[in-house]
Amino acid sequence: MISFLDSNNTITEHQHGFTRGRSCLTNLLEVFEHWTRSLDEGYGIDVIYLDYRKAFDTVPHHRLIYKLQLLVFQGKLLTWLQSFLTNRLMRVAVNGQYFTWSKVLSGVPHGSVL
Numbered sequence: 001m002i003s004f005l006d007s008n009n010t011i012t013e014h015q016h017g018f019t020r021g022r023s024c025l026t027n028l029l030e031v032f033e034h035w036t037r038s039l040d041e042g043y044g045i046d047v048i049y050l051d052y053r054k055a056f057d058t059v060p061h062h063r064l065i066y067k068l069q070l071l072v073f074q075g076k077l078l079t080w081l082q083s084f085l086t087n088r089l090m091r092v093a094v095n096g097q098y099f100t101w102s103k104v105l106s107g108v109p110h111g112s113v114l
Contacts, residue, residue, distance in 0.1 A: 068081060085108070
């Protein structure tokens with residue numbers, strides 16, 4: 001998928017992480033350069049930090065699949081992703097007591113890498 005996105009110039013240059021040569025560290029270095037330049041030019045800086053480490057767990061499956069379709073993912077790959085993410089069920093067990101099954105509408109199965 002990354003190769004496809006790279007070859008079609010779909011990933012913006014501002015995307016860091018999960019891309020070749022652009023990590024969280026390069027993001028920090030790049031933004032630090034912007035901040036330094038702004039301070040040198042006499043501008044003030046306000047920074048807000050957001051923690052997205054669990055963000056993928058909250059993305060609804062139907063929205064993710066829609067976005068993949070917009071990126072021109074089609075055919076077998078899209079079908080596989082849809083079947084991997086949709087119609088999943090889960091239930092909770094506490095002290096041998098099992099609760100009713102519920103639909104899983106976001107996130108990825110524990111232990112999988114998407």
